[in-house]
Every structure is written in structure tokens, then in C-alpha cells.
Amino acid sequence: MKSIEMTAKTVEEAIEIALRELDADRVEVEIDVISRGKPGILGIGSELASVRVTKVDGTSDVLDSASEVLNNLVSHMDVDVVVNLKEADNQETGGPVFEIEGDDSGLIIGRKGETLRSLQFLTRFIVGRQTGERANLTVDVEGYDERRKQSLSNLANRVAERVVKTGRSIELEPMSPRERRLVHVALSENSDVYTESSGDGRDRRVVVIPS
Structure with a gap:
């Protein structure tokens, strides 16, 4: 797997630059946010955001389907967030882990995590129906899990x-x-x-x- 670290003013900008460098789409990479950076005051004390982006060697039907389904569900929620693949194959769960980030991330979590659990359940259900496989995927929001x-x-x-x-x-x-x-x-x-x-x-x- 090829991995690069990238810095930019924002996490999203750093991810986009890394994707271009790797010639990859989001579904093909694992994204690890090293630092979210700091804006500073009038530029003083500011820090760049930093990410590590790793291109995955091949993707599974579950991974491809999950990325598409999850992004579609989130888009219908009318929230300002992005969906990133954090791990393609988590050792504990045996499936992919997706991380949702953005200004409206709290709305995805919901009261006591109820909205997040419902989103994960629905994504697993749809992916299972589409692929005919057990979808042991995890959906997290900015480390909430x-x-x-x-x-x-x-x-x-x-x-x-x-x-x-x-x-x-x-x-x-x-x-x-x-x-x-x-x-x-x-x-x-x-x-x-x-x-x-x-x-x-x-x-x-x-x-x-x-x-």
C-alpha cells in the first residue's frame, strides 16, 4: 500500500491534494487525520492541518457498496459533512470503518448516538441486501465511537x-x-x-x- 502525508490549511484541502497525488478516489484510500490545525489570530500561531492517506490494494464488494450507500444516505440528510474511509479492514470487526466529519457532525450523532446507530444499521442492511454478504462495517463520527x-x-x-x-x-x-x-x-x-x-x-x- 502506498501512503503519503500531506499538510494544508484545512483537513479537507489536505485530503484532496493527497488524493490527486495518489490518483485515487475516497473509496480507494484510508484517511488518518494527524492534526486538524489551528487558524490562529490574524495568522499568528496558526498551524496547518495534516493527514496521512494510504491507497488500499484492491477493494471488496462490501467496501464499494458501503461507500456509495453511506454517501447517498448522508446526502439525503442535508448536512455539511464528508465521509472518509478510516480503515478498509478493521482487525476487531473484520470490516471497513468509515469516519464522518464536518460542521454538522453533531447532527449525525444525535441524542445519545441514536442517529449514528440508525445510520450504521441502515447502511449495513442495504449493503447486505446489495452484496449478499454480511456487512460488518462501522460508521463513526469524529472519534465518537x-x-x-x-x-x-x-x-x-x-x-x-x-x-x-x-x-x-x-x-x-x-x-x-x-x-x-x-x-x-x-x-x-x-x-x-x-x-x-x-x-x-x-x-x-x-x-x-x-x-
Whole structure:
């Protein structure tokens, strides 16, 4: 894979220059934002944005379809964002990871990530129907997914401390299946508590119980 680093006034401008240098489209590259830069005041203290762009050796049907579907869905949302391929084949999920960035990125996330989860679900569903393959793709917005993972891990550990201190079980708020799994994993090695899921449908949640 060929990789280059590029700097420019903005992330988008740096990406566009790199794409021309690599003679590639967005779907053919992985994009890693090294620095978003700083505008400074009257040019003083400003820093250029920096990106690393890597051309992928060949693309899969799922990757090609996902890029097209995701871009089409986002375009119909009438938001000022761009969709970049962050990883062509993530080791954890076994599928591509797309990163959405832009002035309206918060609208893509939605309340407690609900809009983002719905967008990912719909993209997976359409891509699966188009390709006949399981679409293990991930859609993230400016690192929200990683921040949410860390937030859930911190929450799980704080609740576990309270459970141990009080000797009483605590129910967490309803979560998606993936979020519940992250909480279970976060506390899987804590011998002082154990976790169970309770409730049905959208009301399903994790319960932290003293051992």
C-alpha cells in the first residue's frame, strides 16, 4: 500500500491534494487525520492541518457498496459533512470503518448516538441486501465511537465501586446490544461484581450485581 502525508490549511484541502497525488478516489484510500490545525489570530500561531492517506490494494464488494450507500444516505440528510474511509479492514470487526466529519457532525450523532446507530444499521442492511454478504462495517463520527467506549468503561467501573460499597445491585440505563456488551466486558475481570442483562427490546439494560 502506498501512503503519503500531506499538510494544508484545512483537513479537507489536505485530503484532496493527497488524493490527486495518489490518483485515487475516497473509496480507494484510508484517511488518518494527524492534526486538524489551528487558524490562529490574524495568522499568528496558526498551524496547518495534516493527514496521512494510504491507497488500499484492491477493494471488496462490501467496501464499494458501503461507500456509495453511506454517501447517498448522508446526502439525503442535508448536512455539511464528508465521509472518509478510516480503515478498509478493521482487525476487531473484520470490516471497513468509515469516519464522518464536518460542521454538522453533531447532527449525525444525535441524542445519545441514536442517529449514528440508525445510520450504521441502515447502511449495513442495504449493503447486505446489495452484496449478499454480511456487512460488518462501522460508521463513526469524529472519534465518537472511541469516546463512547471509554465513557461506558468509566461508567461501569464507577457503578461497580458503588455496588461493592453499598452491597446493592444497580441497573444502568437502557443501552444498545453493543453498548451492553462493552459494559459486560469492562467488568468481566472484576471479581467483586458480575453483570446480567434484563428487560426487553429498547428497555433492555445491564444490571451490576455484588458477588
